[in-house]
Amino acid sequence: MEFIIVKFVLVVIVFLVSLGVAAYSTYAERKIAAFLQDRVGPDRAGPFGLLQPIADGVKMFMKEEIIPTNADKGLFILGPSIMMMTATMTGVVIPWGNSLFINGTEYPVQITDVNIGILYIFGVVSIGVYGIMIGGWASNNKYSLMGAIRASSQMISYELAMGMSIIALVMTTGTLSIREIVEQQQGFHWNVFAQPLGFLLFIVCAFAECNRTPFDLPECETELVGGYHTEYSSMKLGFYLFAEYINMFISAAIISSLYFGGYNFPFIDQLGLSHNMLTLLGTLIFFGKIFFFIFFFMWIRWTIPRFRYDQLMHLGWRIMIPLAIFNIFLTAGIVLWKNGQLF
Amino acid sequence: MQLTNRSEIVVNKKMTFMERLYLPAILSGLMITVKHLFKKRATIKYPEETRPVAAVYRGWHVLKRDEQGRENCTACGLCAVACPAEAITMTAAERKKGEEHLYREEKYAEVYEINMLRCIFCGLCEEACPKEAIFLTDRMVPSNYDRGGFIFGKDKLVEGTSPDTRIDISKRTNAHRKP
DSSP states (O other), X not given: OHHHHHHHHHHHHHHHHHHHHHHHHHHHHHHHHHHHTXXXXXXXXXXXXXXXXXXXXXXXXXXXXXXXXXXXXXXXXXXXXXXXXXXXXXXXXXXXXXXXXXXXXXXXXXXXXXXXXXXXXHHHHHHHHHHXXXXXXXXXXXXXXXXXXXXXXXXXXXXXXXXXXXXXXXXXXXXXXXXXXXXXXXXXXXXXXXXXXXXXXXXXXXXHHTTOTTSOTTOOTTTSTTSTTTTOOHHHHHHHHHHHHHHHHHHHHHHHHHHSOTTOOTTTTTTOOOHHHXXXXXXXXXXXXXXXXXXXXXXXXXXXXXXXXXXXXXXXXXXXXXXXXXXXXXXXXXXHHXXXXXX | OOSOSOOOOOOOOOOOHHHHHOHHHHXXXXXXXXXXGXXXXXXXXXXXXXXXXXXXXXXXXXXXXXXTSOBOOOOOOHHHHHOTTOOEEEEEEEOOTTOTTTBSSSEEEEEEEEETTTOOOOOHHHHHOSSSOEEEOSOOOOOOSSGXXXXXXXXXXXXXXXXXXXXXXXXXXXXXXXX
16 A cells, blocks of 8 residues: 555656656756856746746647647547657656665655656557557648658657667666666766767657657658648647657656666765765766756757758668678677677 | 959868768867856847947937927928828927917927838938927937837927937037038
8 A cells, every 4th residue: 555655746747847847947948048048037927937838838738729620539639648648658767866765665756667667668658659650631721741651751760779779788787677777877887978879879769759850750841831730729739739748758767767877876975974975966866867958959950951851861760780790790799709709 | 254262162072981980070069158147148138238339320309399398390391292101290380479489480380290111211301390399319219019109209209398308419510510
């Protein structure tokens, strides 16, 4: 019973935190965009415009909601729901912190530590493609459908390279559980130093999976009116856009836990703090890393222009995948050489 | 003939390996964008701050009163004639007995309207005025939600009688008078 309550509380906290971070990412996005362009950005709603996400939310809910007459109603509603659901589901396997001792019982700061954490994330993320595809199909609009096909083929292409860049990581760490991967990076043994190429491939694929610039082909206001969400209005559109920001948050969390030590930080043992304090500090540092990567996502967005679609596919299939395979062979060679099984 | 010295000759040379990696280019691009985080903002937050304008800036008109608080305008219509955008309309009326403290001359403008959407702020009305009644000021015309709100009547044009509601046009008149 207590177990269920603890997990329930954790689920609610993670859910609310990801919603909050996503809401304020929209604000941060606009603010950073403005700063990178020497503008001011939203500053009217509340101090520094901090109430802007709430105003946006109210606006989204108040707007007229249109379901096209010829649209498949059920699927039309299902599309954004799937997007939102898969986006919020991935947070459960991420270790947000070490563990807390409360009244002598140990509570890990993670909803569930499944031993196939990475596979779970990949599985759930690939369901997200259905959200886009169904949304484009149900709109009964050629342009939406074309946008959806583009989006899903892009996501599938990049998921291959992403999976293969992870295989190299799994070969060095020997586990699929994210918590174990994080724990192996104790102190400053971050995987990014062991797998620089893998990290590069992973982060590029993460950009493509989140449909972020330079891979934001699903939105294509010039060629396809608006992409897969052309026919969506009000909060359904809001869900699509919001899910993108949650995905960004989750992938920032995955990048920092797989390659940047998660809640670990250098000199963790020399501080001499109690276990609970270290856990809290670690969680804070983990969030610092996440926020840095969210900033990095936005920073890239305002630096690199969008790809052309054939360039995107060329990069995915002819550069990323061969590089990922090369990385696997390289890692395999190094692992065997270290074990003395080579030469 | 070259128009600028910035043109570059297009060559179809093969990119080197470092160039084909794109990463150095991306990194230098990131450095350029992040530098802008610390640059001065170009924005002027309008209602709180206003852009400094020149002394002879031509904005929202004012209909002046004389030292005794009487309206200078005699509704002669020269400003309306001079106006190239035909933004000014007026109706003249005769001064009644007992109104001497309100209007300086026997004729005055009962209705004086400037359509701020038509006005091009050229300042010809000011030059045409023989009575030094209309001037353009450094105030900006505020925005409005409907077109009717941009037709400014005497309520918005005539300055107040009390010293603190009078509108200073000394910079303009001094700029006009040649030494």
